[in-house]
Amino acid sequence: MNKIINSCIAFLLMLTACKNTVDDASNILLINPKQTYLIAGDSIQFTITNATINTVINLQPNIGDYKSGNWYVAPSSIVVDSTPINIVFKDDVRQATAMITILKSDVNDTIISFNKTILPLMVANCNFQFCHGNGSRAGKVELSTYDSVMKLVTAFKPNSSVLYTSLLKTDPLRRMPPAGPLHAYKINYIKKWIEQGTLNN
Numbered sequence: 001m002n003k004i005i006n007s008c009i010a011f012l013l014m015l016t017a018c019k020n021t022v023d024d025a026s027n028i029l030l031i032n033p034k035q036t037y038l039i040a041g042d043s044i045q046f047t048i049t050n051a052t053i054n055t056v057i058n059l060q061p062n063i064g065d066y067k068s069g070n071w072y073v074a075p076s077s078i079v080v081d082s083t084p085i086n087i088v089f090k091d092d093v094r095q096a097t098a099m100i101t102i103l104k105s106d107v108n109d110t111i112i113s114f115n116k117t118i119l120p121l122m123v124a125n126c127n128f129q130f131c132h133g134n135g136s137r138a139g140k141v142e143l144s145t146y147d148s149v150m151k152l153v154t155a156f157k158p159n160s161s162v163l164y165t166s167l168l169k170t171d172p173l174r175r176m177p178p179a180g181p182l183h184a185y186k187i188n189y190i191k192k193w194i195e196q197g198t199l200n201n
Helices: 002-027 114-125 146-150 184-195
Strands: 030-032 035-039 043-045 047-049 056-060 065-067 071-073 083-090 095-103
Touching (some): 114 184
Antiparallel strands (some): 030 047, 043 071, 083 095
16 A cells, blocks of 8 residues: 555656646746857847746847847947857846857958047048037037047947937938038948947047
């Protein structure tokens, strides 16, 4: 009789263990793919399993953009080839991480210099009388020094940087500079400089 009771207890314990294993598996926060390589400027969509409304997403470091639909968009330009990025999905008790390595789109991708490219661009197009330099501060904005320019940019985030977004506006009364839009290659210099971390170089 004791053997039967012991066998029943062992069977019940085994069922409980199996149930807990199934419950735990269905509760794990999963992300796919867990590791990938991206060319600068490319994007990838992630599949997230068991996420809740409390799941938050962090980029470490905060480079590129994470968009709705679980899309990650790599910056179009990076300073260091094979730059590692971790995308961390986390809620109150669970965490999952996707590892991305961003590769340069061109081995000759250049580092944009603030002093040789960005500041001269500001001087030629923004820093003159009645605008944003040479004693003038239209809209309380000055663009004659690195520190003053940094007030209008968020490192690695051109789309969150007023210096960049003001160049793209379609309304000529709001677009900078008022005299007419900058050439696309000049705008791209500013975008790349911001994406590369707004270096004071």
